[in-house]
Structure formats: C-alpha cells, structure tokens
Amino acid sequence: xxxxxxxxxxxxxxxxxxxxxxxxxxxxxxxxxxxxxxxxxxxxxxxxxxxxxxxxxxxxxxxxxxxxxxxxxxxxxxxxxxxxxxxxxxxxxxxxxxxxxxxxxxxxxxxxxxxxxxxxxxxxxxxxxxxxxxxxxxxxxxxxxxxxxxxxxxxxxxxxxxxxxxxxxxxxxxxxxxxxxxxxxxxxxxxxxxxxxxxxxxxxxxxxxxxxxxxxxxxxxxxxxxxxxxxxxxxxxxxxxxxxxxxxxxxxxxxxxxxxxxxxxxxxxxxxxxxxxxxxxxxxxxxxxxxxxxxxxxxxxxxxxxxxxxxxxxxxxxxxxxxxxxxxxxxxxxxxxxxxxxxxxxxxxxxxxxxxxxxxxxxxxxxxxxxxxxxxxxxxxxxxxxxxxxxxxxxxxxx
Numbered sequence: 162x163x164x165x166x167x168x169x170x171x172x173x174x175x176x177x178x179x180x181x182x183x184x185x186x187x188x189x190x191x192x193x194x195x196x197x198x199x200x201x202x203x204x205x206x207x208x209x210x211x212x213x214x215x216x217x218x219x220x221x222x223x224x225x226x227x228x229x230x231x232x233x234x235x236x237x238x239x240x241x242x243x244x245x246x247x248x249x250x251x252x253x254x255x256x257x258x259x260x261x262x263x264x265x266x267x268x269x270x271x272x273x274x275x276x277x278x279x280x281x282x283x284x285x286x287x288x289x290x291x292x293x294x295x296x297x298x299x300x301x302x303x304x305x306x307x308x309x310x311x312x313x314x315x316x317x318x319x320x321x322x323x324x325x326x327x328x329x330x331x332x333x334x335x336x337x338x339x340x341x342x343x344x345x346x347x348x349x350x351x352x353x354x355x356x357x358x359x360x361x362x363x364x365x366x367x368x369x370x371x372x373x374x375x376x377x378x379x380x381x382x383x384x385x386x387x388x389x390x391x392x393x394x395x396x397x398x399x400x401x402x403x404x405x406x407x408x409x410x411x412x413x414x415x416x417x418x419x420x421x422x423x424x425x426x427x428x429x430x431x432x433x434x435x436x437x438x439x440x441x442x443x444x445x446x447x448x449x450x451x452x453x454x455x456x457x458x459x460x461x462x463x464x465x466x467x468x469x470x471x472x473x474x475x476x477x478x479x480x481x482x483x484x485x486x487x488x489x490x491x492x493x494x495x496x497x498x499x500x501x502x503x504x505x506x507x508x509x510x511x512x513x514x515x516x517x518x519x520x521x522x523x524x525x526x527x528x529x530x531x532x533x534x535x536x537x538x539x540x541x542x543x544x545x546x547x548x549x550x551x552x553x554x555x556x557x558x559x560x
Contacts, residue, residue, distance in 0.1 A: 194224070271301060305386070358548040365481075369481070467490035
C-alpha cells in the first residue's frame with residue numbers, strides 16, 4: 162500500500178473536512194497526518210492535549226503527528242505566533258522525520274506559507290505534491306490586514322506565485338480561484354476544480370416549516386470578521402426603524418468576533434432580533450436547521466473573499482434548507498446555478514432588509530422548492546465518496 166502524507170494545520174479533534182477525506186484516502190493509502198496541537202477555534206489547547214501530551218496518535222488507522230505550537234489565543238499577535246511556530250515546527254519535522262511518502266497532500270486553510278515544509282518534505286522523498294487551495298493568498302492576507310503598501314503587496318504576490326508553481330497539482334474549491342491562478346501564470350494542466358464535500362447528505366431533506374409569525378434565519382459556523390455578520394446587525398437596525406419585528410436571527414457557533422457582535426447588538430438595542438447558541442455537537446445541527454427557514458451566508462465586499470465558496474453552503478444544501486446570502490461573485494453564482502436560495506450584494510444592509518421583508522410573504526411551496534433544489538444539487542456535486550475519488554484519481558495521475 163502506498164504512503165500518503167497529509168500536511169494540514171487543522172485536524173481531528175478540530176472539526177474540518179480533511180478529517181473525513183483522510184478516512185476515505187486511508188482505504189487506498191497508508192495515511193499519516195502532520196498537524197498542530199489542536200486549539201481551534203477557541204485559541205487554547207483542547208483538553209488532554211498540549212505540547213507535551215498526545216503528540217502522536219493513531220486514530221482510525223491514521224497516524225497523527227502533532228507539532229508543538231503556540232496556541233492561537235484571541236488576538237492578532239498570538240495568531241501570528243501560532244502561524245510562525247507551526248512553520249518552525251514543521252521544518253524541524255521535515256529535517257528529522259524518518260517518515261516516507263509516495264505522495265504529499267497539503268490541506269491548508271491559512272496561511273499558505275506554512276506549506277513550505279510540505280514541499281520540502283515532498284522534495285526530500287522525491288515525490289509529487291497536491292495542494293487543496295481553500296483560501297486564496299496573498300489576497301486573503303492583504304484584505305485581512307488592510308495592506309495598502311504596493312511594495313509589500315507585490316512582494317507577497319511574487320512569493321505566493323513562486324510557491325504555487327512548486328506544486329505538481331493545485332485543486333481549487335471555488336471556480337473563482339481558477340482565473341486568479343491563470344493570471345499568476347500557473348499552467349492549466351496543474352489546476353483542478355473540486356468543491357468541498359458536504360459533511361453529510363441525509364436520505365431526504367429536512368421538512369421546512371411554514372413561515373408564520375417570524376422568518377427564522379440561522380447562521381452556523383465560525384464567527385469571525387471575514388463572515389461579516391455585522392450585516393445582520395445593520396439590517397436589523399433598519400428593520401427596527403421600519404417597525405418590522407417578524408424576523409429572528411439565530412447564531413450557532415463561536416469565534417473571535419462573537420463578543421464584538423454581541424456588543425453591537427446591545428448598543429443598538431436589538432436583542433429581540435437575535436439569539437445565540439454556542440458550539441453544538443454536529444449531530445444537533447440537523448435539528449437546529451429544521452427549526453429555521455433559511456441558512457445565512459455572508460462575506461465582506463472584498464475582491465478575494467468574493468471568489469470563495471464558504472463550506473456552510475454545502476452544509477445548508479445537503480440538509481435542504483434554503484439559503485439567504487449577502488455576498489458577491491462565487492456564492493450568488495452557485496445559488497443561481499443550483500436555484501437553492503436568494504442573495505443580495507455584500508455589505509448592502511438596505512437590500513438585505515428589503516429581502517427579509519419579502520421573505521415573510523414567501524409561500525411554503527416556494528420555500529420547499531428552494532430547499533429541494535439545494536438538496537438535489539448537493540447529492541450531485543458535494544458527495545464525499547465521489548469527491549474523494551476525484552482526489553485519488555489526481556494523485557494517481559501525478560504519482
């Protein structure tokens with residue numbers, strides 16, 4: 162059985178899609194995972210883990226090597242130190258590890274520079290490498306830090322292009338990434354499109370309830386700045402001014418921006434429009450979604466983020482809940498293609514508020530149709546088994 166080394170900065174018990182993918186890979190490969198001590202999303206090490214504890218594990222026949230890092234914490238400084246410590250630790254792993262590999266698979270959310278060690282490990286083993294690109298760099302970094310200096314942005318772009326060109330295969334999770342990579346001079350033969358899979362596709366979609374007193378809109382996942390949930394607060398403020406109270410926003414999850422969001426809601430006296438549910442077990446998500454009419458997706462009005470398809474789109478579609486989005490480019494493109502939801506432009510609180518008012522009078526038949534469309538699209542495009550096989554085909558061709 163050939164050996165596959167996966168480099169990823171997030172892995173079990175953290176909840177990322179690479180967990181399920183790696184299990185599928187393990188049916189045809191002897192899989193090992195190089196990752197960090199788990200500390201996402203709360204920024205502190207999971208119970209039972211530390212730089213001294215459970216550094217190596219065997220889970221589902223997959224060998225896990227956990228690199229010592231500084232936990233993410235809850236500010237930019239500790240997050241930066243987390244990235245830097247991962248880069249340093251992974252290079253030491255590359256230097257001293259006696260592990261062998263027939264292929265190297267890189268699954269990295271951010272930052273892209275932590276894949277250097279994976280490339281060096283690939284070179285050391287004289288084997289091919291595949292990058293699953295989920296976050297478009299350097300655009301993501303430039304947007305997050307609001308970098309305006311042209312000299313710095315040019316240097317970052319050149320570094321990223323050089324790194325991208327070193328991979329044998331680049332698999333993108335969003336159509337929008339393809340054009341950017343082409344503009345970077347990446348050869349077309351290297352680029353493949355495979356969307357992120359749905360965590361689970363039930364036998365049938367959830368039963369969407371009739372809209373009665375309130376339109377119930379739910380957001381699930383990480384609560385960060387990139388998710389741009391401020392747009393809900395701004396829209397709620399407009400709706401309150403219009404004396405429209407027939408909507409409830411449910412926020413399920415946790416993240417670095419959660420307290421900021423709660424403070425904004427308190428500042429504008431909008432508590433009646435929101436309810437917060439902390440992190441919940443995955444098996445409870447279906448029940449939560451079935452009690453709502455729309456799953457919400459939002460991204461900032463940013464050129465790079467607009468090319469991204471958040472994984473929650475797959476999640477919502479797989480359960481058959483209609484989608485309401487505030488985003489540009491990739492998200493509305495997929496919603497239009499699947500006919501699974503409605504969208505307004507990113508950062509347009511006025512249009513979002515107007516859309517919510519219209520949703521109150523949406524017929525149950527139309528609501529169900531949107532959900533079923535998404536469910537069917539998910540079965541056709543986001544099935545884990547089929548997506549894993551596409552990856553395996555690419556890795557076999559590149560071996």
